[in-house]
Each structure stands twice: as C-alpha cells, then as structure tokens.
Amino acid sequence: MTDLLKFLIKWGLIGLLVLAGGLSGFVFLVHEGVFGPLPSRTELRHIESEQATLVLANDNTLIGKIFATNRTNIKSDQLPEHLTQALIATEDRRFFQHEGYDARSYLRVVFKTLLLGNRGSGGGSTITQQLVKNLYGRANFGFLSLPANKVREAVIAYRMEQLYSKRQILTLYLNSVPFGENVYGIEAAAQRYFNKSTTQLKPEESAVLIAILKANTYYNPRLHPNHARQRRNKVLNSMAQADFISTNKADSLSSLPLKLDYSNYQLDSPSGYFVHQV
Numbered sequence: 012m013t014d015l016l017k018f019l020i021k022w023g024l025i026g027l028l029v030l031a032g033g034l035s036g037f038v039f040l041v042h043e044g045v046f047g048p049l050p051s052r053t054e055l056r057h058i059e060s061e062q063a064t065l066v067l068a069n070d071n072t073l074i075g076k077i078f079a080t081n082r083t084n085i086k087s088d089q090l091p092e093h094l095t096q097a098l099i100a101t102e103d104r105r106f107f108q109h110e111g112y113d114a115r116s117y118l119r120v121v122f123k124t125l126l127l128g129n130r131g132s133g134g135g136s137t138i139t140q141q142l143v144k145n146l147y148g149r150a151n152f153g154f155l156s157l158p159a160n161k162v163r164e165a166v167i168a169y170r171m172e173q174l175y176s177k178r179q180i181l182t183l184y185l186n187s188v189p190f191g192e193n194v195y196g197i198e199a200a201a202q203r204y205f206n207k208s209t210t211q212l213k214p215e216e217s218a219v220l221i222a223i224l225k226a227n228t229y230y231n232p233r234l235h236p237n238h239a240r241q242r243r244n245k246v247l248n249s250m251a252q253a254d255f256i257s258t259n260k261a262d263s264l265s266s267l268p269l270k271l272d273y274s275n276y277q278l279d280s281p282s283g284y285f286v287h288q289v
Contacts, residue, residue, distance in 0.1 A: 046155075
C-alpha cells in the first residue's frame with residue numbers, strides 16, 4: 012500500500028467521523044428544541060383538524076358547506092383498501108417497515124440526487140413525515156431551513172409512530188392532505204371530484220385522487236385531465252409494482268377514460284343563497 016493511499020484512507024475515515032459527529036450533534040440540537048419546540052406526546056395524542064360544517068336537507072342530502080377549510084374527517088374503517096394501497100405504493104412503499112423515518116430512503120435520495128444528478132428521485136420523506144409537515148408546517152431557519160425541518164419532521168414522526176397504529180397514521184394523513192381548490196382530506200376530495208363518499212370510490216378513482224397529491228394544481232383532473240390521467244396511470248403502475256394489483260388489472264384500469272362527477276357545494280350551487288344565509 013502506497014503512502015498516498017494510506018493518507019487518503021486515513022483522512023477519508025477522519026472526514027467520515029467528523030461528518031457523522033456533526034450530523035449527530037445537529038440531530039441532538041433539533042431534538043432538544045434549539046430550532047423551536049417540538050410537540051409533546053400529549054399534543055400529539057390530541058391532533059385536531061378544522062372541519063367544514065355540513066348543511067343538510069330534511070332527507071339528509073348534502074346541500075352545502077360552511078367552512079374556512081373544506082374538510083370532512085372520516086374513520087379508518089371508511090378507507091377502501093385500494094385507496095391506502097395506492098397511497099403506499101406511490102408515496103412510501105416501505106411504510107410498514109419503518110418507524111416514521113426511513114434511513115434507506117434517505118440514502119437512496121442522496122445517492123440518486125447528489126451522485127447521479129436525478130432530481131426526480133423524491134425527497135425521502137415517509138407518509139408519517141409528510142403528515143407532520145401537513146399538521147405543523149415548516150419554519151424558516153435561513154440556510155439551515157431544509158435540514159432542520161427534515162430532522163424535526165423525522166423526530167416528530169418517530170414519536171407519532173409510538174402513539175398511533177399504522178392504520179391510524181394513514182387515516183390522519185388522508186384527512187389532512189390538500190387536494191387543491193381549498194379542499195383538504197380524502198372525503199372532501201371524493202365529494203368534490205366524484206360526488207360520492209370515500210367508501211364508494213372505485214380503484215381507478217382512488218388512483219386519480221392519490222395522483223393529485225404529487226402537485227394538486229398540475230394534476231387537478233378538472234383543470235388538467237390529460238396530466239391527471241397520465242399520473243393516475245403511474246399510480247396504477249406503482250400499485251402493480253408493489254404487488255397490490257396484477258399488471259393486467261393495472262393495464263385494464265389505465266385504459267379507462269377519466270370520468271369525473273365534479274360537485275362544488277359553494278354559493279354557486281342551487282342552494283347557495285340558503286347556505287349563505289345560514
């Protein structure tokens with residue numbers, strides 16, 4: 012072994028140790044609240060989302076909503092299996108293997124983004140971390156904003172996974188995520204784009220709604236149906252790759268046209284004046 016090689020190995024190892032120490036110290040600072048207080052376990056146990064007030068006719072038909080944020084929360088048993096499968100296949104395929112953060116996913120992102128220059132490799136955030144971001148937002152820490160917020164989300168996500176089951180986390184996520192047009196949560200989205208409850212969604216409709224999450228304006232099926240259909244088909248393909256559905260099933264559903272039953276319960280509805288008076 013040449014002196015140059017020994018020198019490179021020595022300082023390479025020292026560099027890795029310094030980097031590991033720096034990362035550990037940074038995580039410790041975030042954990043201790045240097046970059047802002049983290050929600051306590053008590054706060055995490057009592058997560059609440061603002062919901063719309065539903066205005067019903069005498070026969071319980073929905074005729075309008077009053078809201079600052081258009082959201083209607085639903086329970087875990089109201090989520091179709093094909094909906095949660097579409098979400099997991101697209102956003103976090105190792106959802107049931109990690110504890111809120113996925114070190115393997117971070118390594119994949121670093122390798123593909125930094126070493127291979129693949130900007131489309133995603134951000135490495137798990138569904139639980141995305142839920143944390145939806146619930147608590149992100150703060151501005153200057154040039155440290157991205158790493159500080161990522162670590163904060165990972166720490167909070169780990170805590171959440173100690174308090175909630177995987178099914179509960181999926182429900183919290185789907186009740187909080189934005190679908191564009193001031194629509195939040197899967198139930199409000201199902202009502203908006205398909206005029207039906209989440210429990211009534213078909214697999215291809217679930218794929219459309221999950222597709223919106225990538226970019227809720229660009230993949231809005233009303234505004235950009237071609238974009239939405241292409242993204243829907245990618246979701247279906249991801250479901251096949253994750254063995255949730257067969258390749259033949261994915262191909263069959265991908266061949267279907269994009270059909271919406273768009274319904275906006277606002278002041279432009281037939282009952283809008285009444286809802287406004289309420």
